[in-house]
Amino acid sequence: AAGVIQSPRHLIKEKRETATLKCYPIPRHDTVYWYQQGPGQDPQFLISFYEKMQSDKGSIPDRFSAQQFSDYHSELNMSSLELGDSALYFCASSSGLAGEEQYFGPGTRLTVT
Amino acid sequence: AQKITQTQPGMFVQEKEAVTLDCTYDTSDQSYGLFWYKQPSSGEMIFLIYQGSYDEQNATEGRYSLNFQKARKSANLVISASQLGDSAMYFCAMREKPGTASKLTFGTGTRLQVTL
Numbered sequence: 521a522a523g524v525i526q527s528p529r530h531l532i533k534e535k536r537e538t539a540t541l542k543c544y545p546i547p548r549h550d551t552v553y554w555y556q557q558g559p560g561q562d563p564q565f566l567i568s569f570y571e572k573m574q575s576d577k578g579s580i581p582d583r584f585s586a587q588q589f590s591d592y593h594s595e596l597n598m599s600s601l602e603l604g605d606s607a608l609y610f611c612a613s614s615s616g617l618a619g620e621e622q623y624f625g626p627g628t629r630l631t632v633t
Numbered sequence: 634a635q636k637i638t639q640t641q642p643g644m645f646v647q648e649k650e651a652v653t654l655d656c657t658y659d660t661s662d663q664s665y666g667l668f669w670y671k672q673p674s675s676g677e678m679i680f681l682i683y684q685g686s687y688d689e690q691n692a693t694e695g696r697y698s699l700n701f702q703k704a705r706k707s708a709n710l711v712i713s714a715s716q717l718g719d720s721a722m723y724f725c726a727m728r729e730k731p732g733t734a735s736k737l738t739f740g741t742g743t744r745l746q747v748t749l
Contacts, residue, residue, distance in 0.1 A: 562724060576735050
């Protein structure tokens, strides 16, 4: 079965650079969520989209922005990167607002040096 | 206050034995969802099982079952017949605000080690 696809899987950036993470949800899933997991931490919610509209917002820094496109894929744009942004970034998808099963992608491991 | 509490930072279980991972939650919503995820050392988050607050029966998925006690606000994961491949971090999570693409709030996780 098709799963959530995230690219790239690994990314190394320097401080103050920008990064773009991409997420392709499971086919026919219209809802996308972004989470950030720091080392040894539990995942923290950043932002979600339903039918290309922002639905919920968590502790996402102003330096980050995200959107969902017409084909339902989503991109997380991160600017002015800081060392503390080093983390595993997950995208999850679900079908509809019920979200009874949120499936996570493999994650993008971002390292900021 | 913590919305999701997992009081066991680490657990050991022998192969083929059953193990229960504890999870308690705090919400004022009447409608909510509870999830369990497995995170192996490779890092991916694997969906295991879901329980809706209005589901009268405990959820089961293969060797995984969820012991849902609504009055006690607990949603413990039971893994039967443990296998070496079950060694991983396990997260309990809750979704509130039904009808919106609302976030999952995670507990701090329990690291399970299955031994021979």
